[in-house]
Amino acid sequence: MFNPFSHLIPERQTTQDAAFPSSLQVSDEALALKALIHGQQLSAxxxxxxxxxxxxxxxxxxxxxxPENHPLHSPDALFGAARRNQMGLELEYACLQTILIAFAHLxxxxxxxxxxxxxxxxxxxxxxxxxxxxxxxxxxxxxxxxxxxxxxxxxxxxxxxxxxxxxxxxxxxxxxxxxxxxxxxxxxxxxxxxxxxxxxxxxxxxxxxxxxxxxxxxxxxxxxxxxxxxxxxxxxxxxxxxxxxxxxxxxxxxxxxxxxxxxxxxxxxxxxxxxxxxxxRRVAVFPQAIASSSITTARTLLHYIEPIAHHADNDQVFLRFESDPQLEVLPVVEGDIPVGLINRHTLIDRFSRPFRRELYGKKPCTLFMDPAPLVVDENATVQELGLILSRAARHYLFDGFIVTCQGRYTGVGSGHDLMALITEMQISAARYANPLTQLPGNVPINEHIDRLLKAGVRFAACYADLDNFKPFNDVYGYRRGDDVIQLLGQILVEVADARLDFVGHIGGDDFLILFQSNDWEARCARALKMFDEQVMPFFNAEDLERGGLIGENRRGEVVLHPLPALSIGALIAESCYYESHHEISTAAAEAKKQAKKQRGSSLFIERRRPISQNLPHHDGNPPDLILAS
CATH class of the missing domain: 3.20.20.450 (EAL domain)
Incomplete structure (x- = not known):
């Protein structure tokens, strides 16, 4: 076959004589690489x-x-050897030839x-x-x-x-x-x-x-x-x-x-x-909709800087800073254990004084390092880092912190990057997540509904709401009320499949779950049962014994309010009947109202198809009502 690379790849028998005066002048690695290239032993x-x-x-x-079982079998080994032996172009041309021929043959x-x-x-x-x-x-x-x-x-x-x-x-x-x-x-x-x-x-x-x-x-x-x-x-x-x-x-x-x-x-x-x-036809639940994805750790802020050994002298440190104008700090390690941090401006300031470099240049770098740097594990959350920095001395904000994995050095993080990330997270949370539960708020809820409708996916939109929640807040206070709301959010996340189901927090005690799981009814029933069991510790013995809360109604009369319960209104949604998140949210809210008419925790399933926008009607299939004690 015609080979345009023949002028680049000499004949095998003349390779060593033409390229090298003596085999002693080349390494075994170079000879092995030459043999692979010119012996056509590469494969695609x-x-x-x-x-x-x-x-x-x-x-x-x-x-x-x-070749299999050869030291240069892997591409990393091949191209690493080529770089070390200045044979990069020769190897690239041989690879190109091999790949073209194999592709055409197959x-x-x-x-x-x-x-x-x-x-x-x-x-x-x-x-x-x-x-x-x-x-x-x-x-x-x-x-x-x-x-x-x-x-x-x-x-x-x-x-x-x-x-x-x-x-x-x-x-x-x-x-x-x-x-x-x-x-x-x-x-x-x-x-x-x-x-x-x-x-x-x-x-x-x-x-x-x-x-x-x-x-x-x-x-x-x-x-x-x-x-x-x-x-x-x-x-x-x-x-x-x-x-x-x-x-x-x-x-x-x-x-x-x-x-x-x-x-x-x-x-x-x-x-x-x-x-x-x-x-x-199932639609992916994008990660910002998963509650656990809100946990951001120090690993996110990690930036690797080649550390310097503790026995290195100050002249070596100075040369590192001089060669890299962007380098602000230099971690010091003993083995792979961090022992200190050297600040660029501190070192240069000391060296700028008369005779200081002559006096201290050959001294160990530990002389000018901070022996007590801020060290955090890579799994520390951003919130924990922010708290640590806020309580630490001011210079740590400028020097940053060392990040470790099981005590071993992995990199550094800067206080500036940490503050920027926290600010970005707060802005994002304010726009897209409920601050109490950190679950997605109205914007991502609406976006996910529209994605489901656009994909033509059949899903269940379940509106969850707490009954008799205002009397509970009046008796126990808003702080205890927030705890109950967080409990409900955790239960809904637990019963949902994070790969398929979207859990959003509309606001207050209102939540929306968009189920693609086939067993969504069983998941809702499980949520009702879990709530009834786990909410009990929030009530005092007297209220449990009387089965309700003593409070005033809207006319100022003292009445006995039932204990809070969970109502879920479910809507089976299909794109042929609904066009936007507006229609879905309205119909789901109507289903929730039907569930709230029942005493105790309940699931109402609206199976009726709408005859016009936002207007449900009967088609011979009555709605389902599932009660849970």
Whole structure:
């Protein structure tokens, strides 16, 4: 077969003689790498890229492997060896050749994504006409190739790379950038390169269904991609929940182990589990709607700074600060245990005095460090951190804090970032969450209802409200009333399935649960029972004995009010009968009123279909009423 790379890959028998005067001048690693490249011992594997809308593979990413059971089998080992031995371009060209031939041989459908470093793209040989002839010979037109620009080296000449990419686009190639979100530099790459495809780093996708911060990052990236007319590819999809969340965010393409692992001979269409997930009409409950996702820890604020050993001298510390103008503090460790923190301005101020550097430059860095820095575990919540900082000495706010995992150094956090995060959380909570329960408020409730209706999902909207709650507040006070409201919120979260069901707090003692669980009636019955059992400790013995609360009615008369109970009005909602959250909320509130007409905790299920907007009527199926003592 015609090989355009022959001028880059010498014949095997002349490799060592041509490249090296003596085998003693090269390492065993370099020789091993040369042998793999020129012995054509590299092999290609392909990982599918899923089209969530078409339910098919839109293409495959070509990846490279060394021989099985070889020290250079993994791509990390291969490219690490190439960097150490200045053989990066040689390896890249060999990988490209191997992947192109294997892709053509397997007759895989869709596009082929191939990785190329900026250095490879700028190499004149990459644009050689023979390469285009080689691809035509394989039956691979440029329109089927997406060049994935990797960020394993900095781009120093953007105009030149833009010119190269413009030429490649004129031939029909498309461009992608990899690992968006891994660093600020690839945000600039996006701006400068304007790729057709953008791959979101797997860190932000794996676990996105349970992580509010990851979800918000990815949502922002998706919004930006739509503005730039770029296609987002979500890497690192490892669970059905990850895929469902990505799908419901509107991201069209995904890649990850849940979809398919890299394989030398991959299947040409998705497996049944993936198809079932894509065809499912259930709507993902976005993570900001899950109560537990509101717990933000010090890990969120963690920023890794390479620490300095306790036996290092002050001159070494000074050089670290001098080489990095952005470095404000330097953690000091003994092994991997933090023992102190050195402030940039403190050290430089001391060194600026006459003869101080000459006197103290060779002294141990522990001389000028703070031996009692603020140290917190990575699982400490943001609220706990804020309280700790507010009670600590003022300098800790500027120096920040050291973050540990089981006592071992993992990074540092800044007081400025902590204050910014707390402020952001408070603003977000005020707009989107109830401050008493931290459950989603009216805005996310309405958004989730509209998403369910848009998806055509059949769901149950259950309006939960407490009966006789005002007399309880009058007798026991608002503080005890808040405790009961929090109890109800906890019960509703517990009976709901966080993967399918949305629990929102409308305000006061009013809650709304949007069930996609098939057993939602049993879950409601369980909530009624749990409330009746767990609310008992909130009453004193006298009220329990008389079975009610002594208080005044609206006319000022002393009466016996029943003990508070839980009423749930349930509405079976379908998009063919309801068009917006306004109609759902009105109909659910009407169902709740029917439930409140019954004494004690009760569930009322409205099964009647509306004959006009917001107006329920009988269709021969009477509503159901379930009572719970």
């Amino acid at each position: 594997v392909f990982q599918p890229l899923l089209d969530c809308r078409a339910h098919s593979y839109m293409g495959f990413e070509g990846l490279i492997r060394g 007759r895989l459908p869709g596009k082929l994504f191939v990785n190329a470093s900026p250095a490879c793209l700028l190499d004149p040989r990459f644009k050689d006409v023979e390469n285009q002839t080689f691809m035509r010979h394989l039956g691979l037109p440029p329109s089927r190739i997406v060049i994935e620009v990797t960020e394993n080296q900095d781009i120093t000449d953007f105009p030149e790379i833009q010119s190269t990419l413009a030429y490649l686009r004129s031939l029909g190639f498309q461009i992608a950038i990899d690992d968006l979100g891994e660093g600020f530099s690839n945000l600039r790459m996006w701006s400068e390169i304007r790729p057709e495809y953008v791959k979101i780093d797997r860190h932000f996708i794996t676990g996105i269904g349970q992580d509010d911060l990851k979800f918000q990052f990815v949502k922002a990236m998706q919004d930006l991609a739509e503005t730039c007319s770029a296609h987002i590819i979500a890497e690192g999809i490892e669970t059905a929940t990850d895929l469902q969340t990505v799908r419901d965010l509107g991201i069209a393409h995904g890649q990850g182990f849940f979809i398919a692992r890299p394989h030398a001979s991959p299947l040409k269409s998705p497996n049944q589990e993936v198809l079932d997930m894509l065809c499912s």
